[in-house]
Amino acid sequence: MNLDITFGQYCEGDSVIHRMDPRAKIIAVLLYIVVIFLAKSFAAFGLLTAAAVVLVLLSGIRPRIILHGLKPLMFILLFTVVLNIFFIKGTTLLFEWAFIHVYLEGVFNALLIALRIVLLLVSTSVLMTYTTTPIALTDGLEQLLSPLKRIHIPVHEFSMMMTIALRFIPTLIEETEKIMNAQKARGADFSTGSLIQRARALIPILVPLFISAFRRADELATAMECRCYTGGEGRTRMNVLHAHARDVIACIGICLLGAGVVLLNRFGAYMLSW
Amino acid sequence: MAEIELKDVSFIYGAGQPYEIRALDHISLTIGGPAVTGFMGHTGSGKSTLVQLLNGILKPSDGQVLLDGKDIWAEPKKIRDIRFRVGLVMQYPEYQLFDETVRADIAFGPKNMGMSKEEVDARVLEAARFVGLDETLLDHSPFDLSGGQKRRAALAGVIAMRPEVLVLDEPAAGLDPGGRREILTRIRDYQRASGSLVILVSHSMEDMALYCDRVVVLSHGKLLLDGDCASVFSQYETLLDAGLDVPQITYVAAALARYGIDIGRDVYTVKYAAQRLSEKLGGGAS
Incomplete structure (x- = not known):
């Protein structure tokens, strides 16, 4: 089993994007997603692709890492492309055989949808996960949501839970690998047999995994109590977030990008149907 | 006695990724002859990686692992048979216990080998005796045992497969001195009784000196020293430089x-x- 996951991993660096305020990044990503969904013409997608390239260059993340992160997406991409090519009806017939009709519009649609998915993934991961530590991310989220405290939603507790969950993902992956190896050493077989046999083969992994997860949670709770953790009430921060000019500029930049996209939508020879 | 040979073996974690680490760098080594061989090295020296190569949990990035002269990866589909012949007890093996009773847990390995019920039962009793686990404990849940007993139950789970080569990664880590002595003595006695080849990984120099016939020292993925205890420990400046002790x-x-x-x-x-x-x-x- 391949447990190396590049998508969503933090890549250390010191670029402009790394240094942005996490709150600004969250807002920027939300705006960016809206902008990507606004784009409908080839010209607009061209602009967005250029913007994504600029984003990658600014972040200083090696393109190879980003390409590696796209790998798990291949199946979804292929699926949407095939679906669009064969099921979109248009006016210019390209190819016809029995019940299969391929229209030019379908091919265009497939290309643009695939591009949309890739752009979504690349720009959100460059803006957020590759360049922001999970801690900074939940910190930013907590502060953005802090107005909700007024209506008694435990924002701090939620963000603490999220931080802890994120923190323990690599630990759990490592633990799973260790346990799998230990059971493999005793001849466990996870890859052959009927579906039921394979499901049963997971028991020797899941039981130890759950036990250690509970044990870890218990130990963590004790450790936090030993350091007098009582929740968010009256808690001050070690890293106080400051918004800089660059954060405002980034958000304005994305709004301008959105305006550009809307404008370019008017000059498209072909428009995406959805 | 079985013989394991490593031929110019290298291992790289995360090859081609931003964080690739060369854990083993062109290791050549033959392990046979002397009954108990000890692997020693600082944290991150590659000893845990090395033991996982011996039974095909990991596949070498480069080079070959030979068991009795045959490449263990010659037929990748039959790697399970290699794992039955080369038993590996990982670090803190008590975390792999999962079944309802200690008996069922020890039986996991032999059952995977496809043995009859009688044979499995006999193997479980034999293994429990070797590790000094009381028979009355066999019907308890493994999670009710003490730390030392859990460790022994996990050890029995591998011994029950009667491997020709028994590889133990820090079998005594985290046990008190009494528990340490007991478990290591039992491993040595098991070696004498079964005639199998035993490979022991440890940081503890005293353990190495007492229980091993041959010591192999790794440092930063390379072979540093190899020989009997006297010749290895006499080079203590080299050992100290490698972050070890004598x-x-x-x-x-x-x-x-x-x-x-x-x-x-x-x-x-x-x-x-x-x-x-x-x-x-x-x-x-x-």
Whole structure:
């Protein structure tokens, strides 16, 4: 089993994007997603692709890492492309055989949808996960949501839970690998047999995994109590977030990008149907 | 006795990724002959990686692992058979216990080998005896056992497969001195009784000195020293440079040498030191 996951991993660096305020990044990503969904013409997608390239260059993340992160997406991409090519009806017939009709519009649609998915993934991961530590991310989220405290939603507790969950993902992956190896050493077989046999083969992994997860949670709770953790009430921060000019500029930049996209939508020879 | 040979083996974690680490760098080594071989090295020296290569949990990035002269990856589909022949007890093996009873847990390996029920039962009892696990405990849940008992149950789970080569990664880590001695003595006794090849990984120099016939020292993924205890521990400057230690008594011998009482650099057990010292001073051996 391949447990190396590049998508969503933090890549250390010191670029402009790394240094942005996490709150600004969250807002920027939300705006960016809206902008990507606004784009409908080839010209607009061209602009967005250029913007994504600029984003990658600014972040200083090696393109190879980003390409590696796209790998798990291949199946979804292929699926949407095939679906669009064969099921979109248009006016210019390209190819016809029995019940299969391929229209030019379908091919265009497939290309643009695939591009949309890739752009979504690349720009959100460059803006957020590759360049922001999970801690900074939940910190930013907590502060953005802090107005909700007024209506008694435990924002701090939620963000603490999220931080802890994120923190323990690599630990759990490592633990799973260790346990799998230990059971493999005793001849466990996870890859052959009927579906039921394979499901049963997971028991020797899941039981130890759950036990250690509970044990870890218990130990963590004790450790936090030993350091007098009582929740968010009256808690001050070690890293106080400051918004800089660059954060405002980034958000304005994305709004301008959105305006550009809307404008370019008017000059498209072909428009995406959805 | 089985023989394991490593031919120019390298192993790289996360090859081609931003964080690739070369854990083993062109290791060539034959393990057979002397009954108990110890692997020693600082944290991150590659010893845990090395033991996982021996039974095909990991596949070498480069080079070959031979068991009795045959490449273990010659038929990748039959790697399970290799794992039955080369039993691996990982670090903190008690975390792999999962079944409802200790008996069922120890039986997991033999059952995977496809043995009959009678044979499995016999193997479980035999393995429990080897590790010193009381028979009354066999019907308890493994999670009700004490730490030391859990460790023994996990060890029995591998011994029950009667592997020709038994590889143990830090089998005594985290146990108190009594538990340490007991489990290591049992492993050595198991080796004597079964005639299998045993490979032991440990940081503890005293354990190495007491229980191993041959010591292999790794440092930063490379082979640093290889030989019997006396020849390895006599090179203690090299060991210290590699972030390791030597048995306390070796220091004492070195200090004595500085004061003009040279009992040799290859002293690594208290008993041996006492013998040498009494010879040197011309007194009776006591």
